[in-house]
Amino acid sequence: GAVVSQHPSRVICKSGTSVKIECRSLDFQATTMFWYRQFPKQSLMLMATSNEGSKATYEQGVEKDKFLINHASLTLSTLTVTSAHPEDSSFYICSAVGGGGTEAFFGQGTRLTVV
């Protein structure tokens, strides 16, 4: 199967700082990438959908100025958590879909802790 790499896998940052998470498709071109958030013992919650070269589409209730998404190339999307606060602490996961298909492949996830 296709490989999606997400970095970092774990990050601790101070309240008020910004954190960038990268999601790369290693062996295919990802026309669409998705960003999810997962709370402990819960399912994945879609935050936003990004298509290469266009603005991300955010789900209802997700602050676009808080969670900046950039999909500058067919192999890279980034999620920046701006002015992070402890309530932003969570597990963030990206997925990628390529070539008009609908099979999604997921990165390893990033555990963000804001102190």
Place this chain on the structure above:
Amino acid sequence: GIQVEQSPPDLILQEGANSTLRCNFSDSVNNLQWFHQNPWGQLINLFYIPSGTKQNGRLSATTVATERYSLLYISSSQTTDSGVYFCAVWGSGGSNYKLTFGKGTLLTVNP
């Protein structure tokens, strides 16, 4: 939007037992995927199955799209099968072009 329900929410098995996990969905879908989330959080693709039956080793899956459900079978379970199993469905396009996840089934396989 599409609703996805998984059952059971929790399942405890002895090693070697078989199990069936169910996924019901509320509307017609383009596709369906089953995932296993391991203890480190990684989602592993198990099946991409819009309809019919597929098998991969001890795991198999069947989707009956006309009746809006899918089943995941695990045979001769092993402790490494423990984790959360998610079913996720793709909507039929437009604003529905996204994966909607069920709440998952937490499987614990004891030695």
